[in-house]
Structure formats: C-alpha cells, structure tokens
Amino acid sequence: MSTLLIKNALLLATMDEERHEYSDGAMLIRDGYIEKTGFTKDLPETADEILDLSGHVVLPGLINTHHHFYQTLTRVIPGAQNSNLFNWLKTLYPIWGRMTAEDVYISTQTAMAELALSGCTTASDHLYLFPNGSRLDDEIAGARQIGLRFHASRGSMSLGESKGGLPPDSVVDSEENILADCIRVIEKYHDPASGSMLQIVLAPCSPFSVSTELMRDSAKLARKYGVHLHTHLAETEDEEEFCLQKFGYKPVDYMESVDWLGPDVWFAHSVHVRLEDIRKYQHYGCGVAHCPSSNMRLGSGFAPLTEYLREGIPVGLGVDGSASNDSSHMLGEVRQALLMARLRAGLQGASLSGEKSPKLITSREVFEIATRGGAAVLGRKDIGSLEKGKCADFIAVNMNKLQFTGSFQDPLSALIFCNPGWVDYNFVQGKPVVFRGELLTVNVPDLVKKHNKAASRLVQQ
Ligand code: ZN
Numbered sequence: 001m002s003t004l005l006i007k008n009a010l011l012l013a014t015m016d017e018e019r020h021e022y023s024d025g026a027m028l029i030r031d032g033y034i035e036k037t038g039f040t041k042d043l044p045e046t047a048d049e050i051l052d053l054s055g056h057v058v059l060p061g062l063i064n065t066h067h068h069f070y071q072t073l074t075r076v077i078p079g080a081q082n083s084n085l086f087n088w089l090k091t092l093y094p095i096w097g098r099m100t101a102e103d104v105y106i107s108t109q110t111a112m113a114e115l116a117l118s119g120c121t122t123a124s125d126h127l128y129l130f131p132n133g134s135r136l137d138d139e140i141a142g143a144r145q146i147g148l149r150f151h152a153s154r155g156s157m158s159l160g161e162s163k164g165g166l167p168p169d170s171v172v173d174s175e176e177n178i179l180a181d182c183i184r185v186i187e188k189y190h191d192p193a194s195g196s197m198l199q200i201v202l203a204p205c206s207p208f209s210v211s212t213e214l215m216r217d218s219a220k221l222a223r224k225y226g227v228h229l230h231t232h233l234a235e236t237e238d239e240e241e242f243c244l245q246k247f248g249y250k251p252v253d254y255m256e257s258v259d260w261l262g263p264d265v266w267f268a269h270s271v272h273v274r275l276e277d278i279r280k281y282q283h284y285g286c287g288v289a290h291c292p293s294s295n296m297r298l299g300s301g302f303a304p305l306t307e308y309l310r311e312g313i314p315v316g317l318g319v320d321g322s323a324s325n326d327s328s329h330m331l332g333e334v335r336q337a338l339l340m341a342r343l344r345a346g347l348q349g350a351s352l353s354g355e356k357s358p359k360l361i362t363s364r365e366v367f368e369i370a371t372r373g374g375a376a377v378l379g380r381k382d383i384g385s386l387e388k389g390k391c392a393d394f395i396a397v398n399m400n401k402l403q404f405t406g407s408f409q410d411p412l413s414a415l416i417f418c419n420p421g422w423v424d425y426n427f428v429q430g431k432p433v434v435f436r437g438e439l440l441t442v443n444v445p446d447l448v449k450k451h452n453k454a455a456s457r458l459v460q461q
Helices: 069-074 085-096 101-117 136-146 175-189 212-225 237-247 251-257 275-284 292-297 305-310 330-351 363-378 411-417 444-460
Strands: 003-013 021-030 033-039 049-052 056-060 062-064 120-127 149-156 198-204 228-233 265-269 287-290 315-317 394-398 425-428 431-435
Touching (some): 003 394, 003 411, 056 363, 056 411, 062 315, 062 330, 062 363, 069 085, 069 101, 101 444, 120 136, 120 363, 120 425, 175 212, 198 212, 212 228, 228 251, 237 251, 287 305, 287 363, 292 330, 315 363, 330 363, 330 411, 363 411
Parallel strands (some): 003 049, 062 120, 120 149, 228 265
Antiparallel strands (some): 056 394
C-alpha cells in the first residue's frame, strides 16, 4: 500500500458528475487509484509521498481518441501539404509502404512523447498498414516504454486499386491474414479489466479501403471478443460519393448495412452527416472522435459538434495522424476545438437573419470532451475524471509562466485561451510520466535523432 498526496493546487478541476472545482485543491491517491479530492484543509496532512502543486492547475489527463503514430515520419511532406484527403493519401501511401518494424516502434515513441508532454494520459492509435513485416506488436512495445494508457487499433486495408479501392495493391493485405492477426493480437494483449493499460480495437481503415465482407467480419469478430470497433467515416465529400457509387449508400447508411452501428463503435471525423445520421448515432449509441486540426488542414469541413453534444452523442477529441495535423499536441487540440466550434457558430449565426450573437462553446465544455467524452468514446468507466475510485491519471500545469500572465481570474480557461505549451506533470495510475516538465520514460534528444534518421531514410528512398 502506498499513498500520494497532491496539495495546495491553485485549482483542481475534477470534471466529476457535479464538475467540482477546488481552489487550493488536493487529492489523495492510494495504490494508483483516487481516494479523495477536495480542499487542502479537508484532506489528510500526511502520505508516503507529498507533491506540493502551488501555482499549478490540476485536471484529469486528456484522452486522445484518434491518431496514426507512424505519420510522425511523414510530417509536412511538400507534395502532400496542399491536397485534400484523397490526393494527400495517394501521395503518401507509397512512402508509408516502405516503413519497417523499427520505424513503427520509433514513430510510436515520438508521437506518445509529444502526447505525454501535452497532457495526454490515454491514447488510442489507428495503425492500418503493416509493410515489410511490421506488426501491431512493434507499436505496443514502443508504447509500453512511454507509460501512457494505450488503446491499439488493429487497422486493415483490403480493397486495393485493382478492386476499385483507393490504396495501391502493394499496401493492402488479404482478408484471411487480417482476421487471423486480429484474433492473435486480441488473445495476446487485450485487457478489459479496470485500470487496464492496454486494449485492442478492430479498425478497418475506411469504406474506400476495405471490402464489405471485411467490415462485416470485423464487426462479428469484435463482438465475439468484446472489443471496440473504430474506423474513419464521413470525413469528406469524396468519400460520400465513393460510398454512393460503390455501395449504393451514404456512409452512415452503409455502416448500418454492415452491422457497424452500436455502443461499441466510434467513428473518426463524421463531418459530412445529415441530421438523420446524427439521430442514428444517438439511437445506436455510437461515439465520434472529433479532429478539428486535421479537418481544417485537409479542408474537409466542420463536424457538427454542437449538434452531437445536443443529441447526447459521446464525443472525444483526436489529434489525428501527424501527416494531417501535423502535431500531437493535446492541449493545442482542445484549443482548436474551441476556436473551430466558435467559428462555425459565428458563420451559422451570420447566415441566419436576426441572429446576432450565437451561443459560443465554453472552455469547460471542450475540456469535458477531451476528458469525460474521450473516456465514454473508448468505453472506459475508470478514467476521464478525478473522483473516488477512478485511476489516478492527472496532469498539472504551472501557471507562473510568461504565456499565462494576467490570466489569474480563470486559470483553467487560460490553459487553452493562452498558448498552452507543455505540461509540467503527467501521472498515469499514480506514477509520474512527466515530472517538473521532464519526460521520464525516454531520452528525448536521442529519440529525435533516431526519428529524424528513420524519417529521412523513408522519405528519400
Ligand atoms: Zn485518421
């Protein structure tokens, strides 16, 4: 048994059911789980370890619900900088097809290091191509060392160009191999218990890179094993056109036809949806990974975030892959979500006669998406808020920094209204991953060197 006491926090924002916030806040942790939160004066004065967080804002660790770690190797590629989704993909597929197992390992560490330093404690990743003998295991090995909670999506692509799909045949796999490997990784790694550090998700890449049979078979397999399902959906108008031509359905109707709507499914993006699609998500309990930076970067459009929240759809936040963001900054993404939702509200308001001041989303609403929302999307009841019985996953930011000066009236909002920067502390299950601004689990300068060597070999081949 060991205890850790966090005390004297400038503000402790719990994101619990009642959204308690404590100035001069404290939290008692026992064996990696939260025992009590409150004001410093109301908590015990002693513990095995005490961390004085005077001047810091403390909040639940942020949860990333969509990413492609391997894309850190192909950031800002000139030929893909100014393209929409389909052209961007066509430029990048051949480069990604040269990746090795070592590249997957290194890029996982790079993306997770950036996530940890920017406030993420649980990350989901979607790896959907496995060239040159690389496997999901390479990603899992890289992630274990960093120390974040991990939901590894075993992605797949089976519909190559010769069968009418978008990716070249060289980066797709046979459905037999894909399904056999899905079973292998679930049986080897998936841990559904409370406090789980690793879960497996089945994640065929998108309607335009996977056959109808593989979509259906993946859903059957996921339900047999009780794992979640994830894919890209309704990201662009190109995709909608593809689905109509190839399957005779719009994207959400297509997913319904392959038994892909349910509370165990979450979709990345869901930008181009109709009100009836949103109602279907609501009816079946599907979740959404909202990726504002990527949607702006690729010119994909505005996801109807306000409507999702109004209809009670679980929504989490995703930085998306590092070739379409091109950063893995979680606090930065919370800021983008706030700004994008406000811009959309403003544009809609401007188009409606007489609507002069549309309701704008608040900082607390977007923090809620990045914490409680992400937990709901991933199907986790043990993370997403700081309250008794939950995992001690939290972050803390020192507000005595240049970028926060003058913001003392609302330090939580200041974290994203101002330039967020890196976090000072990141704890997962009560263990430090970032301490006094330093990432403890990997040597960052060495990682940068290794990563740049791998990326230049990959891109210049
Ligand atoms: Zn994506």
